[in-house]
Amino acid sequence: MDKLENGDYQIFLKKQDRFYFVDSKNPENNKIMLGKTVAKNLQNQSGSVPLYSNNAKIKLKQLFNEFDFLISKGLDFDTSFEAIGKELEQTYYQTESILENLDKKILEYVEENKAYARPNTRILKTIENLQKERTDLHKTLK
Numbered sequence: 001m002d003k004l005e006n007g008d009y010q011i012f013l014k015k016q017d018r019f020y021f022v023d024s025k026n027p028e029n030n031k032i033m034l035g036k037t038v039a040k041n042l043q044n045q046s047g048s049v050p051l052y053s054n055n056a057k058i059k060l061k062q063l064f065n066e067f068d069f070l071i072s073k074g075l076d077f078d079t080s081f082e083a084i085g086k087e088l089e090q091t092y093y094q095t096e097s098i099l100e101n102l103d104k105k106i107l108e109y110v111e112e113n114k115a116y117a118r119p120n121t122r123i124l125k126t127i128e129n130l131q132k133e134r135t136d137l138h139k140t141l142k
Helices: 033-046 057-073 079-114 121-141
Strands: 018-021 031-034
Touching: 018 033, 031 033, 033 079, 057 121, 079 121
Parallel strands: none
Antiparallel strands: 018 031
């Protein structure tokens, strides 16, 4: 969790992280929630739309770092490079598919927003965040 200059907070959660919430007054209300549930609850309470990072982006960065490491060590082309190359190719195709899905989601939200007499701010923020996610993933891919 980071505190921003304007006093707001920026929180980074993984969807599968587990959080244990304790209610000291009513212990029967104690519960475990996954990160995706915590993000949904925070979204409902704050009205902010979360910005999601993408596993493909993380995987691409990791593969590029592995390639750079092997090259910096002056290693010859061997099975390590070949394995990373195959994994990079699979991740590339997965990323292309994710980009196509993001495009479809953006179009769906644009169409949904057209149904309102005035622009729906929640939908506009969701579109904006999907576009940021898409741009960020596309930059990583290129």
